[in-house]
Amino acid sequence: xxxxxxxxxxxxxxxxAIVKALRAIVPGEGxxxxxxxxxxxxxxGLTAYRQMPMVVVLPSTTGQVSAVLKYCHDNGIxxxxxxxxxxxxxxxxxxxxxxxxxxxxxxRIHSIDYANRVAVVGPGVTNLAVSTAVAHAGFYxxxxxxxxxxxxxxxxxxxxxxxxxCLKYGMTTNNVLGCELVLINxxxxxxxxxxxxxxxxxxxxxxxxxxxxxGVVTEITVRLLKKPxxxxxxLVGFYSSEDAGECVSKIIGAGIIPGGMEMMDKPAIxxxxxxxxxxxxxxxEALLIVELDGPGAxxxxxxxxxxxxxxxxxATSCKVSNSEEERLLFWAGRKAxxxxxxxxxxxxxxxxxxxxxxxxxxxxxxxxxxxxxxELGVANVFHAGDGNLHPLILYDANKPGELERCEAFGAxxxxxxxxxxxxxxxxxxxxxxxxxxxxxxxxxxxLKQQQRLKCAFDDKGLLNPGKVFPTLHRCAELGRMxxxxxxxxxxxxxxx
Amino acid sequence: xxxxxxxxDARDVETAVRxxxxxxxxxxxxxxxxxxxxxxxxxWDATLDLSALNGVTxxxxxxLVLTAQAGTPLREIESLVDRSNQELAxxxxxxxxxxxxxxxxxxIGGAIVTNLSGPRRIKAGAARDHFLGFSGVSxxxxxFKSGGRVVKNVTGYDLCKLMAGxxxxxxxxxxxxxxxxxxxxxxxxLVVQGLVDAGAAKAMAAAMGSPCDVSGAAHLPARVAAQxxxxxxxxxxxxxxxIEGVEPSVVHRARVLSELMKSYGALAMVEPQRSRHLWxxxxxxxxxxxxxxxxxxxxxxxxxxxxxxxELARLISEDIEAEFIFDWAGGLIWAVLAPSDxxxxxxxRAATTICGGxxxxxxxxxxxxxxxxxxxxxxxxLAALTARVKHGFDPQGALNPGRMWAGI
Ligand SMILES: Cc1cc2nc3c(=O)[nH]c(=O)nc-3n(C[C@H](O)[C@H](O)[C@H](O)COP(=O)(O)OP(=O)(O)OC[C@H]3O[C@@H](n4cnc5c(N)ncnc54)[C@H](O)[C@@H]3O)c2cc1C
Numbered sequence: 001x002x003x004x005x006x007x008x009x010x011x012x013x014x015x016x017a018i019v020k021a022l023r024a025i026v027p028g029e030g031x032x033x034x035x036x037x038x039x040x041x042x043x044x045g046l047t048a049y050r051q052m053p054m055v056v057v058l059p060s061t062t063g064q065v066s067a068v069l070k071y072c073h074d075n076g077i078x079x080x081x082x083x084x085x086x087x088x089x090x091x092x093x094x095x096x097x098x099x100x101x102x103x104x105x106x107x108r109i110h111s112i113d114y115a116n117r118v119a120v121v122g123p124g125v126t127n128l129a130v131s132t133a134v135a136h137a138g139f140y141x142x143x144x145x146x147x148x149x150x151x152x153x154x155x156x157x158x159x160x161x162x163x164x165x166c167l168k169y170g171m172t173t174n175n176v177l178g179c180e181l182v183l184i185n186x187x188x189x190x191x192x193x194x195x196x197x198x199x200x201x202x203x204x205x206x207x208x209x210x211x212x213x214x215g216v217v218t219e220i221t222v223r224l225l226k227k228p229x230x231x232x233x234x235l236v237g238f239y240s241s242e243d244a245g246e247c248v249s250k251i252i253g254a255g256i257i258p259g260g261m262e263m264m265d266k267p268a269i270x271x272x273x274x275x276x277x278x279x280x281x282x283x284x285e286a287l288l289i290v291e292l293d294g295p296g297a298x299x300x301x302x303x304x305x306x307x308x309x310x311x312x313x314x315a316t317s318c319k320v321s322n323s324e325e326e327r328l329l330f331w332a333g334r335k336a337x338x339x340x341x342x343x344x345x346x347x348x349x350x351x352x353x354x355x356x357x358x359x360x361x362x363x364x365x366x367x368x369x370x371x372x373x374x375e376l377g378v379a380n381v382f383h384a385g386d387g388n389l390h391p392l393i394l395y396d397a398n399k400p401g402e403l404e405r406c407e408a409f410g411a412x413x414x415x416x417x418x419x420x421x422x423x424x425x426x427x428x429x430x431x432x433x434x435x436x437x438x439x440x441x442x443x444x445x446x447l448k449q450q451q452r453l454k455c456a457f458d459d460k461g462l463l464n465p466g467k468v469f470p471t472l473h474r475c476a477e478l479g480r481m482x483x484x485x486x487x488x489x490x491x492x493x494x495x496x
Numbered sequence: 497x498x499x500x501x502x503x504x505d506a507r508d509v510e511t512a513v514r515x516x517x518x519x520x521x522x523x524x525x526x527x528x529x530x531x532x533x534x535x536x537x538x539x540w541d542a543t544l545d546l547s548a549l550n551g552v553t554x555x556x557x558x559x560l561v562l563t564a565q566a567g568t569p570l571r572e573i574e575s576l577v578d579r580s581n582q583e584l585a586x587x588x589x590x591x592x593x594x595x596x597x598x599x600x601x602x603x604i605g606g607a608i609v610t611n612l613s614g615p616r617r618i619k620a621g622a623a624r625d626h627f628l629g630f631s632g633v634s635x636x637x638x639x640f641k642s643g644g645r646v647v648k649n650v651t652g653y654d655l656c657k658l659m660a661g662x663x664x665x666x667x668x669x670x671x672x673x674x675x676x677x678x679x680x681x682x683x684x685x686l687v688v689q690g691l692v693d694a695g696a697a698k699a700m701a702a703a704m705g706s707p708c709d710v711s712g713a714a715h716l717p718a719r720v721a722a723q724x725x726x727x728x729x730x731x732x733x734x735x736x737x738x739i740e741g742v743e744p745s746v747v748h749r750a751r752v753l754s755e756l757m758k759s760y761g762a763l764a765m766v767e768p769q770r771s772r773h774l775w776x777x778x779x780x781x782x783x784x785x786x787x788x789x790x791x792x793x794x795x796x797x798x799x800x801x802x803x804x805x806x807e808l809a810r811l812i813s814e815d816i817e818a819e820f821i822f823d824w825a826g827g828l829i830w831a832v833l834a835p836s837d838x839x840x841x842x843x844x845r846a847a848t849t850i851c852g853g854x855x856x857x858x859x860x861x862x863x864x865x866x867x868x869x870x871x872x873x874x875x876x877x878l879a880a881l882t883a884r885v886k887h888g889f890d891p892q893g894a895l896n897p898g899r900m901w902a903g904i
Contacts, residue, residue, distance in 0.1 A: 115701040115803045138707075160650045167647075173654065174625050187877040194801035195827055197611060197622055198661055199854030199872035200900065201882055205624060205657025209650050229707045249558040255581055255678030294709065295752075298745030354646040356559050386648040387559070426648040434651075441651060442641075449640040450653050452888035456881060468652065481517070481636060481891060 001407070002090075002432045004051065004466045007097035011077055012054065018077060019055050022099070025067045030105075032056040041082065041100050045147075046090040046433055048349075048403060053080070053094035060105040062180065062188060062218040069216065070186030072099060078462050079184070081212040083123065083155030086147045088350055089431025091159065091211045091467060103154050106218060109133050116194045117224045118177060123154025123217045127161075130222060139224040142169035145427070146335060154217050160209030162427035164260040164334070167385035168293075169225065171427070173208040178221035181207055181214075184458045193221060206453065211429050212464045214457040228293035231259060232303060233330045236310045237284035237317040241265065244286035245360040247313035248384045251290065254309060256302055259293035261385035262334050265364065268341065268379040268392070269333075275340035278333035281317050288384065289330055337381045338392070345377065345394035347403075351410050353417030354426035357387040366416055367391060374409040376402070388426035389417070415440055430468045438470050447471075452478050500543040506631065506639065506670040512544055513668065514637035516894045525664035525896050527567050527603030531610060533595045535663060536870050537862040538898030546605060549670055554645065557582055561628065561645050563673040566605030573604055583679040586626050587614030589779045594795060594859055596786025605669050611661035614779040615712035615738065618704070618824045620677070624660035632659070632669040635890020645673050658885070664896040665904055666889040680711075680740035684750050685766035685774060687736050688757050689729040691715070693806040693822070696735040699760045700825040701803060703737050706756055708749040712738030712775055715822040720783040724774055728764055736766075738775055778823060784832045786859075790819065793832050794839035794860040800853030802827040811847040816840050827853075841868040848872070871900050 011018070023031045032038055033055050043050045059065045072079050078098035085092050094100045106122030109130070113119070114137055119130060127148040130141040144163035145151055151161070157179065162171045169175070178192030181203075191204040198204060207214055238244040244263055251258065264272065264280075264287045273280045280287055290306055292299045303320055310318050321327035333340075341348050355363055364380065371378045377394040391413055395406040414424050414434065418441050424434045438447060447469060454461070455475035465472060501512050501523075516523050524540035526532065528547050549565035552573060556562075557580040564573055570588060577583060588607045592599035602612075608630075613622035620626075629643025642655035659669060688699055696715035703710050714736050716724060721734035728734065737757075739749045754763055766774060777783070784795055800808050805826035812818050817834040833840040839860040848855050854872035857865060874882055886893075886904050897904070 113803075114705060116801045117704060139705075160654065162648060170621070170625065171648070171650075173657070174621055183877070183881075189877055189881065193852055194804075195799045195853040196617060196824060197613075197624075197799055199799075199856075200661075200874055200878075201666075201885055202611070202624060202657045202661045203881070203885075205660070206653060206655070208657070209654045226705055226707050228709075252560065252678070253558045255681070257678060294741075295707070295745055295748045297748040298742055301742055301744045354644075354648050356556070356561075356646060358556070358559065383648070387646050388648045421644075422646050423644045423649045424651045426646075427650055429650055430652065438652065441644075445638050446640045446642065447652075449634060449638070449889070450642070450655065453653055453655070453658070453885065456884035456888045479888075479891065482638075 002435055004095065004432070005472065007095070011097045015054055018075070021071055022055060022057055022068060025071065026057055026059050026064050030058045030060065032058070041085070041094060041102065044085040044087040044090060044092040046088055046093070046431065049090050049093050049432060051094050051096055053100035054097050056100045056102060058102045058105055062182065065182045065216055065218055066186045066188055068099070068101065069182055069184050072462060073184045073186065073460065076460065076462070078465055080464050081158070081216050083152035084126070084150045086151045087155065087159065087429065087431060088352065089425070089429040089433040091429050091431040093432055095466065101216060103152065106154070110219070113194065114139065118194050118221050119224055120219060120221050121153055123152055123157070123220060125153050127151050127153060127156055134224055138227050140227055141222055142175050142225050143172050146338070153220050153222065157208050157217050157220055158210060158212045159429045164262055164383065167261060168257050168259050173205060175223045176204065176208060176220055177223055179204055179207060179217050180219035182216045182218055184215070184463050211431060211468055213454055213468060214463065229295045230299055231291055231293040231327060232299050233289055233291045233321045233327045234303060234306055235280070235319040235330050236288040236290065236315045237281040238286045238314065239284060239316055241286040241364050242361045243314050244288055245357065247288060247310055247315065248357060250309045250313060251306060252385070254305060256305065258290045258385065260289065260291040262289045263287065263382040263384040264334065264337065265380040267377065268337055268381050271340040271344050271379055272333040272337055275343055276332050276336045278329050280333055284316055289334055334381065341379050341392045341394065346396040346398065349393040349395065349406050349410055351389065351391045351393065351413055352425050352428040353414050353422055354386070354388045355417050355420050355422035357384070359420040363389070363416060363420060367413060370409055370412055374405045376406055376409055383426070386426070387422065411437060432467055435468060436470045448473065448478055455479065500545050502545045502548060504548055506549065509544065509546070509633045509668050509670055510637060510639055513633050513635065513894060516542065517637050517892055520892065521894070522897050523894055525668045527606035528569060528601050530597055530601035531591055531606055533597070534591065534858060535899045537866050544668060546668065547603065552576060557676070560647055560675055560677060561673060562676050563645060563671060564604050566669045566672055567603045570602045570604050570607050571600045577676050578679065581679050582676045584626065584674065585616060585620040585677040586612070586623050587616040587779060588612035588623060589614050593780045593782045593785040596791070604672050608660055608672055609662055609664050609669065615714060615775055615823050618713065619711045624657050626675040627656040627660050628675055629673040630656060630659060630669050631671040632667040634667045635892060635895045643673065647675050663899050665886060665900055666895065668895060681742050682746055682768050683738055683740040683771050684746055684768060685736050685738050685771040686750060686753050686757065687725065687728060687734050687764040687766060688760050689734055689762045689764065690732040691735050691761055693809055695760065696733070696822065697803060697806045697826045699735055699757060702756060703753060704825045706753065708739060708753045710737050711740045713825040714778050715826065717819055719819070720821060723783050724777050725766070729762065736774065738771060778821065781821060781830045783821065784830060790832045793835055795858050796831040796833070796840070796844050796855050797858050798829040798831060798844065798848060798853060798855040800827055800829065800848065800851050804851040804853065805829055808847050808851040811850060812843055815843045838868050839864045869901070874901070
């Protein structure tokens, strides 16, 4: 398990005064200090980690956020922002000596502008609520994490969340145009808006995916897209994951970027089919769901081509959805993959590495070996188009040592992802979960440079410390210039 | 010109930057020099020439990724991926025609750090959206990397976004990984004739709000339309819509869009080959090119909300003689203004203050670019944050200082 920074006894000793000061900023029920009421905030989607916060604050205006942060900055108090708490990497895990800043009350959609195809929303608005609000006009918000009923746009921005459609439509970062951000010193900044691109440094781009370490997002401008005329899905079974992988490569090689392209391995297919009866074939090693969206003429044309490619790749079955119900049924299985696996195992641990797709057979084979070594089962769901793996490791937290084995298994998978040219996380974020694996992918210099950026936003390191970076450095130390001796002569480079 | 340092490899870049730091010198970072006339004309002590960092080191069409050394000519990359029926979907523009420089001279590094894009920006994004990873040398003389070579990655801060649009003021990039995408099989352009600016804005909003998946929406004034679409409705403005994809889809969407647009004005259809030339000309703003009738006049690039474009242009033309090309469904305005002491800076900034968005002076004599802000000025907490970000990467101001703003 990852260890969190030690609580500051001096801060804890002042708890009563701190709560009082916060109540002066956020009146009424906006400050929660009782153990019982704080309980729901003690962990996020990474439930293996739990920690009660010092106090929970639920502001409802940008002014309050600014005042709370300024107070914390002035008094050296740590702050952990939180949306809906669905993070799978422990990004919203509280700190014992910190304020947990819940953004749930920012749940208003401020405006919808169809002519410019944007909506301005509060960070506490759920992902699905945006699409629902504009559905009547035929629009939607493209990034669609599986947690979209619950997770918030603020959380999506902080994690740069993806979804099954992000191969074609991009991640959160490609679908937000502006935001309002409050810095830890209380300053309120605005980036972007209804126009494209930044006038100066792309600070919106850096906020997106910053896991709550740079500032608190209080408003977001998102891009709306017109719903495609139609969508159809194809369900393709294969006797080997090699064949399935080859099929994915050939589809992309043929110039087709499907709206979604998902893969499941045998254990996942079986768990899912028992749970939702989606009609998945059970005699296959790998199953692909390929969704095409656009005008009917295009979708039908491409489905024919995909059917041909699938046959070339030795598909054992190929079923095309013939109605909207059937399309949704194909997806129902994939969308229920996590709960389905939850039924066959007391606990499961969801991993999130990305690999170059061509390495899939190798990675799956190595994962089977690891599964034997750690004596834990694993089921794989996979955003096949972009190489984003979600191995679900099956374990039982009540059996001594299983959680530790499971974490070691997970870490070995992620190391393998990096080894084959991939990365530690494709969409769930580093958080606490992958924090100590960062040196597998980055050098000390890489990490220090990232932390210098953090210093530009948060000089005292008060926002969400203990997440993302394995070693905390003081900004003064990071800022110090190395003098490179012997570099005083004009460099010995050829000149014109 | 400042003393040029021609590096041979990434190590040389580190050596050169360390020398600059130790000697308190400033460096101008140059890829292939195609955009040296853009930005503030500051004085640097030496020029760091990256053009020898040349070559594609990885290209896997089925993984949609390409890695190249930063000085690799963009043209070479584009023709390489074209052979696999792929493209850089952000459609990087060529500043050559506007600036009166040789055409097609940009390096991939230059395209990325200036966050280039083209008409397809409204659908596919800009360079920032296709930039997956890099290696580079900071103004501390230290080599660092960020991102990766896979298309989906959230490990650590997304420094790629920060580098795209930093104009070489944060780091000298040495290697770049980008996402490539399949090129459309065919394309067609629908022309709506004779719309006034405000009417065109409405037509473009309607098209973008349709399921026709338009990948280019621009409005050309009559003089420009006559030049780019000769023989088509002479003397009339043209509002143009590009539709790309597989043949049956393009045919279908063109029909649906025509149906939608027929109440706006007379329609015409442009065939694939001419369509490609048209959008290349719009991308590179050739009607305002240095060799044309307005070739010596100042040019501004203004980004605003699409529905504000027409009003913004009207405000400018109230105060100065001007001509506009509207791209990005009205959200990108290329404005050429009659020459004046400040290249129309006060007028343009006043209009963006009212309508929202930001403006950059892309063409003006060096003396004027030295005098008026070229990039939209920043103030207060935002300016302070920008300065702190710069300081974190380049504390001594060794890399392209003053290129964007004085002191950055
Ligand atoms: C069943 C399940 C399925 C999932 N599927 C997907 C998926 O398909 N794709 C995907 O990408 N993710 C998925 N996730 C992960 C998770 O839902 C996303 O990371 C989501 O964006 C988190 O949003 P949240 O509102 O719950 O944020 P939280 O979990 O509350 O917080 C996440 C991070 O954001 C920060 N934060 C939250 N709000 C703000 C704010 N206003 N300002 C600054 N920082 C803030 C927090 O400090 C924390 O670091 C899934 C999770 C679950 C439980």
